[in-house]
Amino acid sequence: MHYTENNxxxxxxxxxxxxxxxxxENLYKSNKKIICVYADVGSRFAVKGKLGDxxxxxxxxxxxxxxxLGGLYHEGYIPFGIAxxxxxxxxxxxxxxxxxxxxxxxxxxxxxxxxxxxxxxxxASLALDDxxxxxxxxxxxxxxxxxxxxxxxxxxxxxxxxxxxxxxxTGNKLDSIYNEDFDINSSKSRVVYDSGTDAVVFSTGSExxxxxxxxxxxxxxxxxxxxxxxxxxxxxxxxxxxxxxxxKNVFTVEEHNIIGGLGSSVSExxxxxxxxxxxxxxxxxxxxYPDSYENLLKETGLDVDGIVSYISKKL
Amino acid sequence: MIYESKNIRLGIxxxxxxxGTNAAHLGGCLSxxxxxxxxxxxxxxxxxxxxxxxYRDRVIMSKGHGSIAMYSAMCExxxxxNLDCIGxxxxxxxxxxxxxxxxxxxxxxxxxxxxGQGLAYAVGVAWALKRKGNNKxxxxxxxxxxxxxxxxxxxxxSIASHLKLDNIVVIADKNDLQIDGWxxxxxxxxxxxxxxxxxxxxxxxxxxxDYSDIRHALNVDIKQKPITVVAHTVKGKGISFxxxxxxxxxxxxxxxxxxxxxxxxxxxx
Numbered sequence: 108m109h110y111t112e113n114n115x116x117x118x119x120x121x122x123x124x125x126x127x128x129x130x131x132e133n134l135y136k137s138n139k140k141i142i143c144v145y146a147d148v149g150s151r152f153a154v155k156g157k158l159g160d161x162x163x164x165x166x167x168x169x170x171x172x173x174x175x176l177g178g179l180y181h182e183g184y185i186p187f188g189i190a191x192x193x194x195x196x197x198x199x200x201x202x203x204x205x206x207x208x209x210x211x212x213x214x215x216x217x218x219x220x221x222x223x224x225x226x227x228x229x230x231a232s233l234a235l236d237d238x239x240x241x242x243x244x245x246x247x248x249x250x251x252x253x254x255x256x257x258x259x260x261x262x263x264x265x266x267x268x269x270x271x272x273x274x275x276x277t278g279n280k281l282d283s284i285y286n287e288d289f290d291i292n293s294s295k296s297r298v299v300y301d302s303g304t305d306a307v308v309f310s311t312g313s314e315x316x317x318x319x320x321x322x323x324x325x326x327x328x329x330x331x332x333x334x335x336x337x338x339x340x341x342x343x344x345x346x347x348x349x350x351x352x353x354x355k356n357v358f359t360v361e362e363h364n365i366i367g368g369l370g371s372s373v374s375e376x377x378x379x380x381x382x383x384x385x386x387x388x389x390x391x392x393x394x395x396y397p398d399s400y401e402n403l404l405k406e407t408g409l410d411v412d413g414i415v416s417y418i419s420k421k422l
Numbered sequence: 423m424i425y426e427s428k429n430i431r432l433g434i435x436x437x438x439x440x441x442g443t444n445a446a447h448l449g450g451c452l453s454x455x456x457x458x459x460x461x462x463x464x465x466x467x468x469x470x471x472x473x474x475x476x477y478r479d480r481v482i483m484s485k486g487h488g489s490i491a492m493y494s495a496m497c498e499x500x501x502x503x504n505l506d507c508i509g510x511x512x513x514x515x516x517x518x519x520x521x522x523x524x525x526x527x528x529x530x531x532x533x534x535x536x537x538g539q540g541l542a543y544a545v546g547v548a549w550a551l552k553r554k555g556n557n558k559x560x561x562x563x564x565x566x567x568x569x570x571x572x573x574x575x576x577x578x579x580s581i582a583s584h585l586k587l588d589n590i591v592v593i594a595d596k597n598d599l600q601i602d603g604w605x606x607x608x609x610x611x612x613x614x615x616x617x618x619x620x621x622x623x624x625x626x627x628x629x630x631x632d633y634s635d636i637r638h639a640l641n642v643d644i645k646q647k648p649i650t651v652v653a654h655t656v657k658g659k660g661i662s663f664x665x666x667x668x669x670x671x672x673x674x675x676x677x678x679x680x681x682x683x684x685x686x687x688x689x690x691x
Contacts, residue, residue, distance in 0.1 A: 168578075175545045182554065183550070183554075186546070
């Protein structure tokens with residue numbers, strides 16, 4: 108896809124759900140092998156009616172969705188499956204283990220409303236463990252966009268690569284971070300804020316914007332940090348981890364359990380390769396009571412104030 | 423009747439014997455032998471020069487324990503040159519395993535072993551065939567009666583019927599036994615015909631060891647709905663000490679038992 112100033116503006120006017128439909132509609136226009144299967148979320152994610160004869164509604168049937176995508180791939184299609192994140196990952200975990208892990212089929216999964224965004228619905232509707240499960244599946248590539256442009260670009264990446272991809276969609280109305288096109292193939296992460304090396308923060312998804320805001324507050328307090336947006340959770344960008352290997356204090360920030368997600372991924376690498384100190388900011392291995400997105404971010408220390416105070420305390 | 427599919431049973435026995443102490447699913451392979459024989463030798467469309475031919479029929483062995491019956495049938499019709507090509511069903515350099523591992527170039531369409539996933543995979547395949555305009559190929563899916571205890575079978579059945587996938591033929595091997603004993607005493611599937619029928623499938627109930635029954639079922643051509651052939655079979659059919667014996671869901675074929683079984687199938691050790 109060609110990105111102009113105009114369509115980048117158009118993309119940033121979307122929210123993370125509408126960007127799913129926008130992405131697939133555009134991909135389908137140039138590649139009729141693209142098929143979209145959705146589990147009763149076609150209208151929520153603005154896909155319904157966008158791919159003509161190449162879309163399939165299957166209702167609330169995530170365990171059917173995954174092998175079905177495998178069957179479509181087997182017959183030469185590029186199938187995207189869309190469902191809510193907890194159900195497309197955890198409910199269908201065994202199907203993913205077989206279709207992606209064992210058979211290695213290049214199916215694409217988009218998990219909507221991951222992280223805390225559906226907080227008012229309670230723990231049942233929150234995907235805070237999906238990264239842990241998906242990371243443990245061999246062959247799986249995991250990406251997590253931080254704004255709508257990176258989301259559209261990661262859908263394009265998924266369609267263009269013959270590998271299984273899980274697209275983890277966090278947040279809702281995402282403010283823009285990227286205002287011009289960038290090459291997603293050459294770098295799986297992006298430095299999005301750079302005022303110094305008191306600490307380096309690796310963040311992902313909707314948390315990246317919170318961390319950028321936190322970084323500006325910290326800068327006023329004389330704490331100068333670098334923020335790296337980890338667009339790929341797996342494979343993790345070891346190049347960028349090496350690049351900041353001399354920064355003593357490392358933080359990870361994610362809307363996910365501190366067990367099994369980005370924090371674990373970074374931990375696994377640096378514990379074998381560097382002498383850095385790592386602090387993981389995320390959900391402290393618990394389920395949460397229903398509350399608004401904003402309140403849950405505050406409660407879990409994942410809002411700007413929480414991130415500022417945690418980093419200040421540790422440095 | 424059994425005589426006609428003697429070769430397929432011999433093939434199953436020989437392959438299972440090769441597994442040695444790794445144990446083999448003889449019971450659930452022998453229950454499928456007659457259906458496999460008729461399907462592969464009389465009905466299945468394939469091209470031995472190109473196992474990925476677009477217009478081939480697809481066979482999805484969802485009950486993974488039946489894979490060795492499938493290989494034996496493939497040998498019979500030339501989809502595999504001979505039993506020696508199959509090796510001992512283990513090791514990373516092999517192609518054929520006791521639960522199939524997907525390898526399209528060799529005609530293995532799907533990886534089985536985790537029950538209840540084959541029909542959903544077949545839904546994707548069957549839908550894709552129609553979308554491609556391939557109205558010739560059929561998708562045969564083998565499920566077990568024990569496998570039908572998995573809820574995901576019915577989730578897939580629901581959408582297969584809703585999407586009117588009349589190119590799917592499910593063959594339910596109702597051999598009445600599973601690891602812990604008689605299925606009717608564990609999680610009864612006695613209403614299996616009604617269940618598939620209520621999900622919108624055309625149901626054909628047959629004796630899975632009767633050739634005219636099998637031919638009749640595989641000849642049925644119905645539009646707008648998928649088919650399930652509910653085949654009443656005997657687990658271990660053809661070898662007396664394996665028949666209706668839950669121990670032979672998976673068991674080791676010793677030298678002594680191998681000789682005994684060969685004798686029963688009319689061969690000399």
